[in-house]
Amino acid sequence: MAPSAIDTPMHDAEPENNVPPPQLYPPREAHFEKFIEPRPDGYQKAKSRGGDRAAIVIDNGNAAPFAPISRTRLLIPNAQVRLELEPAGPLKMHLGSISHLYSLNTETESWARRIPSLGMMCLLTQLLADI
Amino acid sequence: MRNAFEAGSGIVSNWDVMESLLDYVFIKMGVEGSNGGVDVPIVMTEAVANLPYSRKCITLLLQHANLTDIKF
Numbered sequence: 465m466a467p468s469a470i471d472t473p474m475h476d477a478e479p480e481n482n483v484p485p486p487q488l489y490p491p492r493e494a495h496f497e498k499f500i501e502p503r504p505d506g507y508q509k510a511k512s513r514g515g516d517r518a519a520i521v522i523d524n525g526n527a528a529p530f531a532p533i534s535r536t537r538l539l540i541p542n543a544q545v546r547l548e549l550e551p552a553g554p555l556k557m558h559l560g561s562i563s564h565l566y567s568l569n570t571e572t573e574s575w576a577r578r579i580p581s582l583g584m585m586c587l588l589t590q591l592l593a594d595i
Numbered sequence: 596m597r598n599a600f601e602a603g604s605g606i607v608s609n610w611d612v613m614e615s616l617l618d619y620v621f622i623k624m625g626v627e628g629s630n631g632g633v634d635v636p637i638v639m640t641e642a643v644a645n646l647p648y649s650r651k652c653i654t655l656l657l658q659h660a661n662l663t664d665i666k667f
Binding site for chain 2: 500502503504505506507508510511516518519520521522523524537538540542543544545546557559560
């Protein structure tokens with residue numbers, strides 16, 4: 465029998481208990497949670513600093529360097545639903561996460577269920593604004 | 596349901612949806628600048644190797660909001 469099969473190895477592998485648990489950043493679901501109140505305090509604060517001291521960051525979800533920061537003001541899925549309740553009636557438009565509520569029984573929703581996970585990630589690309 | 600982005604990519608293709616989304620963001624952020632515009636510069640991310648046409652359209656959209664200082 466080969467020595468490597470019967471000799472105990474000189475350096476044991478590091479026990480798994482020493483490895484710290486990974487920090488997870490799960491993607492946020494596009495469910496409608498509650499009505500989002502307008503929050504003008506951040507804009508007023510940015511204006512008081514002056515035009516060259518603050519900026520609004522709008523992250524289209526492509527590079528996502530700004531997504532993990534904690535000062536995110538608004539995080540909405542990139543979706544829109546138009547509803548025409550009556551023929552030739554007023555057109556109602558819903559934006560953001562509430563549009564997923566209104567699209568439950570439409571053909572588009574079944575299309576959204578059929579697309580693979582990569583497509584779902586594109587569906588959940590978020591538009592983000594921060595001051 | 597409509598998405599502003601082209602399916603499978605991060606390139607904006609539906610400009611009506613994008614305009615509505617930007618209006619929605621500015622309303623929720625409480626942006627009410629002088630002369631109905633945005634008084635603060637905007638930093639906007641885009642897809643890697645974004646097309647010049649797409650960037651031109653988003654610039655035109657933001658110019659309608661009386662915003663001239665924009666960085667990509």
